[in-house]
Amino acid sequence: MIDLKQALQDNYGHIFEKELIEEIAEVGIYKEIESGDKLMEIGSYIKSMPLLLSGAIKILREDDEGDELLLYYLEKGETCSMTMTCCMGNQQSKIRAIAEIHTELVMIPIGKMEEWSAKYKSWRNFVFESYNNRMNELFQTVDSIAFNKMDDRLIAYLKEKRRVTNDEIINNTHQEIAYEMHTSRVVISRLLKKLENLGKIKLHRNSIEVINL
Amino acid sequence: MIDLKQALQDNYGHIFEKELIEEIAEVGIYKEIESGDKLMEIGSYIKSMPLLLSGAIKILREDDEGDELLLYYLEKGETCSMTMTCCMGNQQSKIRAIAEIHTELVMIPIGKMEEWSAKYKSWRNFVFESYNNRMNELFQTVDSIAFNKMDDRLIAYLKEKRRVTNDEIINNTHQEIAYEMHTSRVVISRLLKKLENLGKIKLHRNSIEVINL
DNA sequence: TTTTTTTTGTAACTATTGTTACTGTGTTTA
DNA sequence: TAAACACAGTAACAATAGTTACAAAAAAAA
Numbered sequence: 001m002i003d004l005k006q007a008l009q010d011n012y013g014h015i016f017e018k019e020l021i022e023e024i025a026e027v028g029i030y031k032e033i034e035s036g037d038k039l040m041e042i043g044s045y046i047k048s049m050p051l052l053l054s055g056a057i058k059i060l061r062e063d064d065e066g067d068e069l070l071l072y073y074l075e076k077g078e079t080c081s082m083t084m085t086c087c088m089g090n091q092q093s094k095i096r097a098i099a100e101i102h103t104e105l106v107m108i109p110i111g112k113m114e115e116w117s118a119k120y121k122s123w124r125n126f127v128f129e130s131y132n133n134r135m136n137e138l139f140q141t142v143d144s145i146a147f148n149k150m151d152d153r154l155i156a157y158l159k160e161k162r163r164v165t166n167d168e169i170i171n172n173t174h175q176e177i178a179y180e181m182h183t184s185r186v187v188i189s190r191l192l193k194k195l196e197n198l199g200k201i202k203l204h205r206n207s208i209e210v211i212n213l
Numbered sequence: 214m215i216d217l218k219q220a221l222q223d224n225y226g227h228i229f230e231k232e233l234i235e236e237i238a239e240v241g242i243y244k245e246i247e248s249g250d251k252l253m254e255i256g257s258y259i260k261s262m263p264l265l266l267s268g269a270i271k272i273l274r275e276d277d278e279g280d281e282l283l284l285y286y287l288e289k290g291e292t293c294s295m296t297m298t299c300c301m302g303n304q305q306s307k308i309r310a311i312a313e314i315h316t317e318l319v320m321i322p323i324g325k326m327e328e329w330s331a332k333y334k335s336w337r338n339f340v341f342e343s344y345n346n347r348m349n350e351l352f353q354t355v356d357s358i359a360f361n362k363m364d365d366r367l368i369a370y371l372k373e374k375r376r377v378t379n380d381e382i383i384n385n386t387h388q389e390i391a392y393e394m395h396t397s398r399v400v401i402s403r404l405l406k407k408l409e410n411l412g413k414i415k416l417h418r419n420s421i422e423v424i425n426l
Numbered sequence: 427t428t429t430t431t432t433t434t435g436t437a438a439c440t441a442t443t444g445t446t447a448c449t450g451t452g453t454t455t456a
Numbered sequence: 457t458a459a460a461c462a463c464a465g466t467a468a469c470a471a472t473a474g475t476t477a478c479a480a481a482a483a484a485a486a
Contacts, residue, residue, distance in 0.1 A: 124331075174433075
């Protein structure tokens with residue numbers, strides 16, 4: 001078990017005052033999730049809000065036919081701001097959240113979120129800024145899909161996964177990448193082979209080695 | 214000149230308490246903008262937040278080459294929530310806002326936004342919910358681009374424009390639609406002609422008549 | 427070890443979208 | 457009125473992405 005208060009201080013000390021950190025440490029529930037674990041499903045009702053201490057969560061959107069699309073990642077020091085409004089309005093989640101790597105987080109119960117919004121300016125600003133960051137990431141996602149071709153999107157995907165996991169080795173099959181980018185396996189294999197021929201990556205079974213993207 | 218307080222009461226009375234409505238009426242600056250007028254430009258710094266009383270504003274994204282993409286519309290009773298965080302962090306706008314039709318709105322100065330966030334729960338909830346609505350609209354935009362083909366996207370575009378303007382006649386050239394959907398004029402002309410042959414629309418010079426989409 | 431399954435590579439083909447080019451027809455301007 | 461311009465229709469073609477099909481290699485299961 002880690003020192004929760006210290007972890008909160010490290011990740012949120014620069015934005016939250018001491019009292020708020022202490023309140024969070026008191027009521028927050030520490031949780032560890034393994035890579036691949038599902039944190040939230042589309043259509044489910046949410047009862048608490050996650051504050052990330054380490055790791056990364058990928059946020060996915062799904063259409064009627066069950067095809068996925070990666071929207072963005074949540075990383076340490078961040079939160080899923082939508083959760084708060086979902087909680088307040090008792091709405092269903094419109095996204096799926098899955099741990100990309102081993103992740104530590106603190107779950108905040110609904111009641112406190114409202115209370116802190118009234119009490120702490122830093123909390124309000126945190127939530128507002130969080131919304132803003134998510135919006136800006138969504139803009140970039142839209143840019144990527146609307147303005148770029150598949151090859152550029154794939155490069156961006158690999159770069160981002162490389163950054164988020166902090167690992168030169170991307171442990172995914174072509175099929176898995178195809179799912180997250182909403183295209184077909186053959187298309188991904190074709191483009192990856194092209195990138196390998198350019199010396200930018202090295203292909204292995206079940207993994208891709210990033211050389212220089 | 215309209216009765217600002219009455220207009221605020223009509224559009225926001227169900228969410229804001231009387232005192233807040235009165236404060237808004239006091240400090241807010243009433244503004245009318247004509248169809249096509251630019252309210253906000255990419256890269257510009259924003260100094261106030263708009264509350265819509267009537268009309269509709271279209272929010273656009275642009276890539277490096279100046280190609281546009283329509284993201285969503287703001288309508289009466291809504292606001293551009295991002296503005297608030299932009300103001301607070303003194304950030305540049307990442308979107309362009311243009312009046313789709315004649316629009317009435319109230320501009321709120323920065324200082325008040327923060328003050329009301331502390332003072333009024335209804336204001337906080339309004340801003341949070343506004344963010345949430347904008348996120349959900351962005352999700353739908355992403356869905357549309359990622360999961361649908363051009364013909365379905367065009368139908369959705371026409372339906373939405375029909376709804377927002379409340380007019381069977383869509384006053385746009387094929388080129389203008391192509392810009393907002395980020396495709397070419399020829400593609401739009403082709404698809405529109407197909408829709409006309411199906412009896413769903415009627416094509417005129419500079420306008421499209423919606424029959425039954 | 428043999429069989430089965432998973433993953434990847436690749437060819438051939440189809441579908442969709444984007445591009446170029448040219449036409450005609452209204453509309454505006456000189 | 458003539459010339460210039462903006463808008464729309466359409467054909468032909470190119471580029472990109474998606475699909476089907478099959479083979480080979482590696483890994484897992486029997």
